[in-house]
Amino acid sequence: MRRVGVFVCHCGSNIAGTVDVERVAKEACKFPNVVFATDYKYMCSEPGQQVIKDAIKEHNLDRVVVASCSPRMHEPTFRRCLESAGMNPYLFEMANIREHCSWVHPDKEKGTVKAIDLVRKAAAKVVKDEPLQKSSIGITKRALVIGGGIAGIQVALDIADAGFPVTIVEKEPTIGGRMAQIDKTFPTLDCSACILTPKMVDASQHPNIEILSYSEVEKVEGYVGNFNITIRKKARSVDMSKCTGCGTCWEKCPTKVDSEFDMGLGKRKAIYTPFPQAVPNKPVIDRIHCTKFKNGKCGICQKFCPTGAVDFEQQDELITEKYGAIVVSTGFNQFDHSVYGEYGYGKYPDVITGLHFERLINASGPTMGKIKRPSDHKIPETVVFVKCVGSRDEAKGKSYCSRTCCMYTAKHATLVHEKIPGSKSYIFYMDVRTPGKGYEEFYKRTAEEYEAQYIRGRVSKIYQKGDKLMVRGEDSLIGRPVEIEADMVVLANAMVAREDAGDLARTLGISYDKDNFFTEAHPKLRPVETHTAGVFLAGACQGPKDIPDSVAQAGAAASKAIGLLSKTQMESDAIVSNVDESRCSGCMICKGICPYKAIDAKIITERIGGKMAERQVAEVNKSLCQGCGACTVACRAGCLNLLGFTNEQILAEVEAVCL
Amino acid sequence: MKYAYYPGCSLHSTGIEYDMSSQLVAGKLGVELKEIPDWNCCGASAGHTTNHLLGLALPARNLAIAEKEGLDVMAPCASCYNRMKTSEVAVKSSQETKARVAEVTEMEYEGKVGVKSALEVFVKDAGLDTIKSLTVKNLGGMKIAAYYGCLLVRPVGIGFDDPENPMTMDDMVTALGGEAVDWPFKTECCGASLPTAREKVGLKLVYDILTIAQSVGAEAVVTACPLCFMNLDMRQNDLNKKVDNANFHLPIFYFTELMAIAFGEKPAKAGVGKHFVDTSSVLAKYNLK
Amino acid sequence: MSLNTEALPKSQEVTASPEAAPQPWEPRIVGFACNWCTYAGADLAGLSRLQYPPSIRLIRVPCSGRVNPQFVIRAFQRGADGVLVAGCHPGDCHYSTGNYFTRRRFLLMQRLLEYMGMDPRRFQARWISGSEGPKFQQTVTQMTEDIKALGPNRKMRDVE
Amino acid sequence: MQPINLTSASAAGKDFVEKVRKASGVDVKACYQCGKCSAGCPVAFAMDYTPRQVMRMLQLGLTEEVLKSHSIWLCAQCETCSARCPRKLEPAKVMEALRIEAKKAGFETEDEIATFNEKFLRSVASNGRVFEAGLVIGFNLATVRPFKDAGVAPSMLANGKLKLLPHKIKGRDAVRRMFEKAEKMEGEHK
Ligand SMILES: Cc1cc2nc3c(=O)[nH]c(=O)nc-3n(C[C@H](O)[C@H](O)[C@H](O)COP(=O)(O)OP(=O)(O)OC[C@H]3O[C@@H](n4cnc5c(N)ncnc54)[C@H](O)[C@@H]3O)c2cc1C
Ligand SMILES: Cc1cc2nc3c(=O)[nH]c(=O)nc-3n(C[C@H](O)[C@H](O)[C@H](O)COP(=O)(O)OP(=O)(O)OC[C@H]3O[C@@H](n4cnc5c(N)ncnc54)[C@H](O)[C@@H]3O)c2cc1C
Ligand code: SF4
Ligand code: SF4
Ligand code: SF4
Ligand code: SF4
Ligand code: SF4
Ligand code: SF4
Ligand code: SF4
Ligand code: SF4
Numbered sequence A: 001m002r003r004v005g006v007f008v009c010h011c012g013s014n015i016a017g018t019v020d021v022e023r024v025a026k027e028a029c030k031f032p033n034v035v036f037a038t039d040y041k042y043m044c045s046e047p048g049q050q051v052i053k054d055a056i057k058e059h060n061l062d063r064v065v066v067a068s069c070s071p072r073m074h075e076p077t078f079r080r081c082l083e084s085a086g087m088n089p090y091l092f093e094m095a096n097i098r099e100h101c102s103w104v105h106p107d108k109e110k111g112t113v114k115a116i117d118l119v120r121k122a123a124a125k126v127v128k129d130e131p132l133q134k135s136s137i138g139i140t141k142r143a144l145v146i147g148g149g150i151a152g153i154q155v156a157l158d159i160a161d162a163g164f165p166v167t168i169v170e171k172e173p174t175i176g177g178r179m180a181q182i183d184k185t186f187p188t189l190d191c192s193a194c195i196l197t198p199k200m201v202d203a204s205q206h207p208n209i210e211i212l213s214y215s216e217v218e219k220v221e222g223y224v225g226n227f228n229i230t231i232r233k234k235a236r237s238v239d240m241s242k243c244t245g246c247g248t249c250w251e252k253c254p255t256k257v258d259s260e261f262d263m264g265l266g267k268r269k270a271i272y273t274p275f276p277q278a279v280p281n282k283p284v285i286d287r288i289h290c291t292k293f294k295n296g297k298c299g300i301c302q303k304f305c306p307t308g309a310v311d312f313e314q315q316d317e318l319i320t321e322k323y324g325a326i327v328v329s330t331g332f333n334q335f336d337h338s339v340y341g342e343y344g345y346g347k348y349p350d351v352i353t354g355l356h357f358e359r360l361i362n363a364s365g366p367t368m369g370k371i372k373r374p375s376d377h378k379i380p381e382t383v384v385f386v387k388c389v390g391s392r393d394e395a396k397g398k399s400y401c402s403r404t405c406c407m408y409t410a411k412h413a414t415l416v417h418e419k420i421p422g423s424k425s426y427i428f429y430m431d432v433r434t435p436g437k438g439y440e441e442f443y444k445r446t447a448e449e450y451e452a453q454y455i456r457g458r459v460s461k462i463y464q465k466g467d468k469l470m471v472r473g474e475d476s477l478i479g480r481p482v483e484i485e486a487d488m489v490v491l492a493n494a495m496v497a498r499e500d501a502g503d504l505a506r507t508l509g510i511s512y513d514k515d516n517f518f519t520e521a522h523p524k525l526r527p528v529e530t531h532t533a534g535v536f537l538a539g540a541c542q543g544p545k546d547i548p549d550s551v552a553q554a555g556a557a558a559s560k561a562i563g564l565l566s567k568t569q570m571e572s573d574a575i576v577s578n579v580d581e582s583r584c585s586g587c588m589i590c591k592g593i594c595p596y597k598a599i600d601a602k603i604i605t606e607r608i609g610g611k612m613a614e615r616q617v618a619e620v621n622k623s624l625c626q627g628c629g630a631c632t633v634a635c636r637a638g639c640l641n642l643l644g645f646t647n648e649q650i651l652a653e654v655e656a657v658c659l
Numbered sequence B: 001m002k003y004a005y006y007p008g009c010s011l012h013s014t015g016i017e018y019d020m021s022s023q024l025v026a027g028k029l030g031v032e033l034k035e036i037p038d039w040n041c042c043g044a045s046a047g048h049t050t051n052h053l054l055g056l057a058l059p060a061r062n063l064a065i066a067e068k069e070g071l072d073v074m075a076p077c078a079s080c081y082n083r084m085k086t087s088e089v090a091v092k093s094s095q096e097t098k099a100r101v102a103e104v105t106e107m108e109y110e111g112k113v114g115v116k117s118a119l120e121v122f123v124k125d126a127g128l129d130t131i132k133s134l135t136v137k138n139l140g141g142m143k144i145a146a147y148y149g150c151l152l153v154r155p156v157g158i159g160f161d162d163p164e165n166p167m168t169m170d171d172m173v174t175a176l177g178g179e180a181v182d183w184p185f186k187t188e189c190c191g192a193s194l195p196t197a198r199e200k201v202g203l204k205l206v207y208d209i210l211t212i213a214q215s216v217g218a219e220a221v222v223t224a225c226p227l228c229f230m231n232l233d234m235r236q237n238d239l240n241k242k243v244d245n246a247n248f249h250l251p252i253f254y255f256t257e258l259m260a261i262a263f264g265e266k267p268a269k270a271g272v273g274k275h276f277v278d279t280s281s282v283l284a285k286y287n288l289k
Numbered sequence C: 001m002s003l004n005t006e007a008l009p010k011s012q013e014v015t016a017s018p019e020a021a022p023q024p025w026e027p028r029i030v031g032f033a034c035n036w037c038t039y040a041g042a043d044l045a046g047l048s049r050l051q052y053p054p055s056i057r058l059i060r061v062p063c064s065g066r067v068n069p070q071f072v073i074r075a076f077q078r079g080a081d082g083v084l085v086a087g088c089h090p091g092d093c094h095y096s097t098g099n100y101f102t103r104r105r106f107l108l109m110q111r112l113l114e115y116m117g118m119d120p121r122r123f124q125a126r127w128i129s130g131s132e133g134p135k136f137q138q139t140v141t142q143m144t145e146d147i148k149a150l151g152p153n154r155k156m157r158d159v160e
Numbered sequence D: 001m002q003p004i005n006l007t008s009a010s011a012a013g014k015d016f017v018e019k020v021r022k023a024s025g026v027d028v029k030a031c032y033q034c035g036k037c038s039a040g041c042p043v044a045f046a047m048d049y050t051p052r053q054v055m056r057m058l059q060l061g062l063t064e065e066v067l068k069s070h071s072i073w074l075c076a077q078c079e080t081c082s083a084r085c086p087r088k089l090e091p092a093k094v095m096e097a098l099r100i101e102a103k104k105a106g107f108e109t110e111d112e113i114a115t116f117n118e119k120f121l122r123s124v125a126s127n128g129r130v131f132e133a134g135l136v137i138g139f140n141l142a143t144v145r146p147f148k149d150a151g152v153a154p155s156m157l158a159n160g161k162l163k164l165l166p167h168k169i170k171g172r173d174a175v176r177r178m179f180e181k182a183e184k185m186e187g188e189h190k
Helices: A021-029 A046-059 A071-084 A098-102 A108-128 A149-161 A191-205 A247-253 A291-295 A300-304 A353-359 A405-419 A439-448 A501-508 A549-567 A588-595 A629-632 A647-657 B014-027 B044-048 B054-070 B078-093 B095-105 B118-125 B128-136 B168-175 B198-216 B226-242 B255-262 B281-287 C012-015 C039-046 C069-078 C096-114 C131-151 D008-025 D036-040 D051-060 D063-067 D080-084 D091-105 D111-127 D131-140 D152-156 D172-189
Strands: A004-009 A034-040 A063-068 A092-095 A135-138 A143-146 A166-169 A211-212 A215-223 A226-233 A254-260 A267-269 A317-323 A326-329 A332-334 A350-355 A382-389 A425-427 A453-454 A463-465 A468-475 A482-486 A488-493 A495-497 A533-536 A569-572 A577-578 A600-607 A611-620 A640-642 B001-005 B032-035 B074-075 B114-117 B141-147 B221-222 B250-256 C029-034 C055-060 C083-086 C121-126
Touching: A004 A021, A004 A108, A004 A211, A004 A629, A021 A034, A021 A063, A021 A108, A021 A640, A034 A166, A034 D080, A046 A063, A046 A071, A046 A108, A046 A463, A063 A071, A063 A108, A071 A092, A071 C039, A071 C131, A092 A098, A092 A108, A098 A108, A098 C039, A108 A149, A108 A647, A108 C055, A143 A149, A149 A166, A149 A191, A149 A211, A149 A549, A166 A215, A166 B281, A215 A501, A247 A300, A300 B044, A326 A501, A326 A549, A326 B095, A350 A353, A350 A533, A353 A405, A353 A488, A382 A405, A382 A468, A382 A482, A405 A425, A405 A488, A425 A468, A425 D051, A439 A501, A453 A468, A453 A482, A468 A488, A468 D036, A533 A549, A533 A640, A588 A629, A600 D008, A629 B281, A629 C096, A647 C055, A647 C069, B014 B032, B014 B118, B014 B128, B014 D063, B044 B054, B044 B078, B044 D111, B054 B078, B054 B095, B054 D091, B074 B078, B074 B118, B078 B095, B078 B114, B078 B226, B095 C131, B095 D172, B118 B168, B128 B168, B141 B168, B141 B198, B141 D111, B168 B255, B221 B226, B221 B255, B226 B250, B250 D051, B281 D008, C029 C039, C029 C131, C039 C055, C039 C083, C039 C131, C055 C131, C069 C096, C083 C096, C083 C131, C096 C121, D008 D051, D008 D063, D036 D051, D036 D080, D051 D063, D051 D091, D063 D091, D080 D091, D111 D131, D111 D172
Parallel strands: A004 A034, A004 A063, A063 A092, A143 A166, A143 A326, A166 A211, A326 A533, A350 A488, A382 A425, A382 A488, A425 A453, B001 B032, B001 B074, B074 B114, B141 B221, B221 B250, C029 C055, C029 C083, C083 C121
Antiparallel strands: A135 A569, A215 A226, A226 A317, A254 A267, A332 A495, A463 A468, A468 A482, A577 A640, A600 A611
8 A cells, every 4th residue: 555645736826726726635635545635835835845745754655746737847846855855756746737737728627627637647657656766877987089080189189178088090090181181271261281280289299189090990889988999900010109200111112102182183102191290190001002012022111211110010900998988070071973974974184173172272282282284284274163063963962062162162263363363263053152150251252352253053064175174054144055165173072971981870879861971869959969878979970061160069079078978977867668577588679679779688597497598688778778668669578668657657547547 | 686676767768878787787696677567657756745645655556566576676766766765664654654555556555575776786785795706897996986866865764875975886886996086975966856947056066066076086976866867967068058167077877887887798788878978088098998 | 557446436426516517528538748749739838828628638658659559549448538649740759769660650550440440530649849839739629629529439448 | 124923923823833743744843943954955055045944934933935935846855954953853844745735825936846846747647657758848848948958859869868759657547546546635634
């Protein structure tokens, strides 16, 4: 026999005005297990709570029902009240007789009847309430950042400044990401390297930051607060502890290879750092192209290395570390426009992409900052820019807008005007999108002061005619086909997800959208969290973004991670799912249903017929379970139950309101 | 290999060379062609732009006849091919269309047989190796621009080759020992019947195509469509008269003519003597007479 | 999972207040509302003082995906005249995917009930967000009207 | 230029847009006016409205203007527009549908093209096949240019490219019936 107390609130006249609260209390006394019922003017007030505490003592109550407002409002208040009275706070239910009754049903008689029903429902449920405990776990106070572009660097610096150790795992030989490839940045046109390289150096010198370049995340186990991460450190063929970055090796190496960093417009050696300010500034050997690895000859770098750092025998190394939080900042790729047959399938050398252009215009790039067209190194006089290539194009590319290309195209046209006197730029666009501070003004300047001719229309065909590129479009504002004889064409290719984004998402157990961008937990209110607790997002891996937005998101992701790492213990909600192991058949249907990957199989040993036998059953990880209850319905055996919302509790409610 | 042969109206008149050379090539490749008995005109673009249903029904009647014989159709003309393909796809993808078409044609076409272009049959299906092995007179590196026209590779997703940069004919040219020049107007439209119906508009399209072909150094253009052929071949004289500085003497060939010649047939037997633009000098240059 | 209902007083007994004339029949609808959207939407209807018939009794669940079809059947067996399952709009689920399950599950449920001879209007699944107080009001009003027209549920009521 | 009253135009054009959708399978409302169709269209230079403008005018409900346009007749049905449209629309099919509608409405803005098509089809209807010589002669006579293309006729005759008599197929009655039926059924269908 339970001892339930019912407390009916007047809320001034909010409830008492249309519900006969006294009658509700009187009726409540007749419900099974109810040993005490009363009404009071303001239940949530100090004296109101005192009424509850006193009654608990006086009547030796072991369950409490408050009939008042929405539990969304005061459930926590009353739970605390129970706790301070020495009771388990989960032995409590609320009947919402205000929002769901007095405020919507002006008829006092009908309202009162319904209020009584609602109290009966709460009383029926509370009888089935069991004491619940929040679980808590310790936290590993270290963060892992995957991807060392501007977003990842910013995240690492912010977390490290807050006093927590951070590891950056970067798959390239250096951190820096795309921003390192960019020459100047809109809308201020400050030099990208001037603002990025100091940050890279800061990161490399920060006592709390460890950079694992040329490395990748191989395996993720564990859960929020306690991830076990396996990282593959790819063989650099250079002993990092011995190498001083003197550069002798790459000076001497006879093997030249197209430089990825320079978008194939320049060369690098087989032993190389991608660019002079690389961090760490120590080389790797590209084993695919190195002659030594190809046919055993050469070894020049090793011969000349003053410190004996070159190590052809080096192997990949796997390390496993514990982290409390993960930030993913793996950035983006450029859309591959070789699907556009009408633009030459990517085979015209002078039809280049935005990133090619960045390298051409960069003073330390392959042309020393001179805009020369790749085919014959002539300086182009007429440059055509084509926007939305692969963006906003369901037929060949992606349906979304890439957000940055309107601005970087304006930037490019500005730079053409500055660098090539007498040149002329044409920009084909569908819309000009400039939603940022100072962006519209920048675009206006490009069109007015830098004389870029904007033409509203999508280009239908680009073809080579002699040494010119013919560009055919429509000026849709006058409604006539137009044709331009260009020397060079720059395509504003869409920003797309990294090709391995899907794999990484599966490794991490986070979700991704139809375009392989990682999905945030809520598009407006939880933009840097994922559905997997403890994994956060920053930068262009979540969707096309420019540098200001990437950095802002990085700060937000860092603060979320810091918030998590600052806790000594992590409390998880008591409303979690629970497996009745004795009945679970181990079919694991529930596992696939859980959106938080909180269910896994475990092996239990039990005595069957006097023999010990092993058996698989489902196990709910209480720190990961968010209490949605989806699994409980999926289990055909009905052996999963959601604590606080058990089948028995809900059925009791159903029965109570159906009388 | 056996196909129901659909020559279409053109191959019996203005495109007679295409008919002659196709028959020769078929013989060499061991492809048996059986002309569809009592076939009718496919309606061309006039048909479907006047009455959508008629545009589907006219080709369907021919397909229905071929279906009775259980043969896929080979249609050398790009326009006929495009109309038949459209009809085939429409009937296959909608029961309602199938029924309506059947009502008009008074014949059942189930979509069990389909249509292929001559390029598909003679080059893609036959295979470049077979073509190479049959070649006895090498084209000697003749620079040839392969012109596919617009309809052969459309609608996108249904055709047998890339819609923007098809290669079937280029590969054939190479297999025959010619040099297929890379050029950007492979699939630009020649205007179809516009040069006849709306001369000025049509001639401009032909002019552009010939100019680009010449500018990339093509010594000849090879086509797979009688309409393209007629526009490019017959209109050169017109253009030379009507357009300042125009001076075109660019030989135009059907791809089947080149194949027949390379396979050792006399050019005349393939119908090559019937062109408007002289072909003898370019053939002479490469010892192909 | 059975509950001894004998011990409970019948609501008819307690509600008949002495002076009230016999009331016309009011349908009884059991509503399962997800905590994040529909329960909040019903709260908003209250905060906005939107009136609707006192026919519905809401049972709060964390997610519409928590609603076991068994609960629905039980409600009908115990004499509910209608059942409403309501949650977040597809794509807005607090738990990301829960309501997709709901959608599929209740389509099947609807067919099952129809098979058992239940008028499909008695069982409805709706998406009502936390800002859709008026939609909650309209849904309950409409459902009440519909069920009034159908009369009490006798089909699945446990034989007593 | 008169302002267009969009209130009445849009209302009136709604049904027509639906009609075009049914006939062509193309929802013109989905066109985002990028102009790629017009940019690639080989005859846009000669059109009074570019293909994109045709799509736009339909969106706005300017039905009559569209049906009276030259563009729908000049369209060579090359399908370049359809092949490249980023929204996977098929303007070529819209052009086809519009030409059929224009003909029904009695707008044949491009006499020569309309005449050519008509002569072409008449030839098919009566012979089962096109009689090219007859077509060309008939067409040139009809458009009062009897000597156009006449220069090429002798050599074509000599080469066997022009026949002096039409080839009549056996099934020509069946073909004629197809014309009649298709006309009747399409009339009812819409
Ligand atoms: C042509 C062009 C010009 C631009 N100009 C401007 C401009 O002027 N102003 C502006 O604000 N923005 C500009 N942008 C946008 C800018 O490049 C991006 O906003 C910015 O680079 C995003 O930073 P990020 O750190 O998110 O991604 P990235 O720069 O892409 O960095 C991601 C990093 O993660 C690493 N990585 C990827 N996958 C893995 C993995 N699986 N494991 C480990 N590491 C991984 C990558 O190697 C890289 O170092 C431009 C973009 C382009 C294409
Ligand atoms: C018509 C309209 C529709 C919109 N629709 C959307 C939409 O659908 N989706 C979307 O994402 N965004 C939308 N937005 C944008 C959205 O409103 C803003 O992004 C958002 O409100 C910004 O939040 P905030 O907190 O920065 O500023 P605010 O919402 O302006 O809040 C600022 C607060 O500070 C208080 N305050 C101001 N000065 C002082 C002071 N000196 N001391 C103390 N307090 C002060 C103000 O009273 C106010 O409460 C819309 C905006 C408009 C105008
Ligand atoms: S508990 Fe709720 S209903 Fe009662 S006084 Fe407080 S706010 Fe009002
Ligand atoms: S020569 Fe040796 S020390 Fe110098 S950069 Fe190369 S590997 Fe490092
Ligand atoms: S061994 Fe390889 S990396 Fe070293 S110098 Fe030779 S080619 Fe270059
Ligand atoms: S930002 Fe501009 S160029 Fe880039 S996809 Fe969007 S509209 Fe096109
Ligand atoms: S669905 Fe049920 S029976 Fe199957 S594994 Fe999960 S809990 Fe066990
Ligand atoms: S209640 Fe929801 S979150 Fe928890 S284990 Fe079940 S499905 Fe996963
Ligand atoms: S290409 Fe397509 S979307 Fe663009 S204007 Fe033409 S029809 Fe419209
Ligand atoms: S089909 Fe017509 S509208 Fe389309 S590109 Fe060809 S000629 Fe132009």
